[in-house]
Amino acid sequence: MASRVWACALALITFLCSASLIEATTISLPVAFDRWMYPFNATPGSRASGSLFGSGLSPSFDDRDAQIILGFDMAEAAALSADHALTAISLQVTTAADHTFEFDGTTDLPSSYINEELDEDVGRPIELFGVGTRNGYDGLSLGNSSESNAFLESSPYSAIPGVFRSSRSAFAAAFIDGQLTDVSNAISENHWAEPWAIADTILSPGIAVPIETALRFDLPLADESIRRYLDAGFDQGELFFALTSLHTAAQAGPASYPSLYLDAGGISLGPTATLHLEFEPVQAGDFNHDGTLNLH
Numbered sequence: 001m002a003s004r005v006w007a008c009a010l011a012l013i014t015f016l017c018s019a020s021l022i023e024a025t026t027i028s029l030p031v032a033f034d035r036w037m038y039p040f041n042a043t044p045g046s047r048a049s050g051s052l053f054g055s056g057l058s059p060s061f062d063d064r065d066a067q068i069i070l071g072f073d074m075a076e077a078a079a080l081s082a083d084h085a086l087t088a089i090s091l092q093v094t095t096a097a098d099h100t101f102e103f104d105g106t107t108d109l110p111s112s113y114i115n116e117e118l119d120e121d122v123g124r125p126i127e128l129f130g131v132g133t134r135n136g137y138d139g140l141s142l143g144n145s146s147e148s149n150a151f152l153e154s155s156p157y158s159a160i161p162g163v164f165r166s167s168r169s170a171f172a173a174a175f176i177d178g179q180l181t182d183v184s185n186a187i188s189e190n191h192w193a194e195p196w197a198i199a200d201t202i203l204s205p206g207i208a209v210p211i212e213t214a215l216r217f218d219l220p221l222a223d224e225s226i227r228r229y230l231d232a233g234f235d236q237g238e239l240f241f242a243l244t245s246l247h248t249a250a251q252a253g254p255a256s257y258p259s260l261y262l263d264a265g266g267i268s269l270g271p272t273a274t275l276h277l278e279f280e281p282v283q284a285g286d287f288n289h290d291g292t293l294n295l296h
Helices: 002-019 075-080 224-236
Strands: 025-030 033-037 049-051 067-073 084-094 126-133 170-176 179-182 214-218 238-245 259-261 274-281
Touching: 025 067, 025 075, 033 049, 033 170, 067 170, 075 224, 084 259, 126 179, 170 224, 170 238, 224 238
Parallel strands: none
Antiparallel strands: 025 274, 033 067, 049 259, 067 238, 084 214, 084 274, 126 170, 126 238, 170 179
16 A cells, blocks of 8 residues: 555656646647638639628628638647647637727627627627538538538538528537537527637727737637537548627728638738647646546
């Protein structure tokens, strides 16, 4: 018994000493798929920018009308995760228009989109979600997949011509009752789900956002549903996110919503999306990768 206690104590001391020497490894992955998911996008997969706005709760269009879908090749990250634990993940994008919207780094009440007087601050947030598919598509692909039923960067917006509500083949999604669910009409259909992350920046709230401002989304790794989604992306070697906003878009007048740089088929006009991941080595004795020593 005494020998076991001493062995455990020695293992603990070794673990704590080695933990102090841990150096984090950070990798940055360039975007491999960026699609402006909007019904009137005539050049899918090859645009220089994509905007984010809502329909004003029009019954003919999705609440979250103009979305952007981003995809990343996770091969490097997946290889690193074999003996490293993921400790942080963030997405960075860059604005492509000057002073068209005010920065809001907080989630707004769903009711404030119905009655704007209930909005407690200036502006609307830019939101990050997962991605789901429909219309016969079984997930998304960067183009490396042999599956013929994967949604690609240039795939049609919908399989239902002339129908623009609840018809997009790839959509912003969140977990509701354990199921990855379309949140494009979360307000009008009363199934609100909190965004997985909200864009943050160095600007103060309410400030008009200049062109080429970096926006960052930090994903909460403690959320089990989101962590499962990320793990699935690691396993599949491809990870996808959707960006949305509910900024109002008027048919006339200057733009009043965010616009972000896209890859433009490899000829981008500004910084495109980047996924940043931070890892720490898994320590001997930390069998479940939770950062603590498991003695048995």
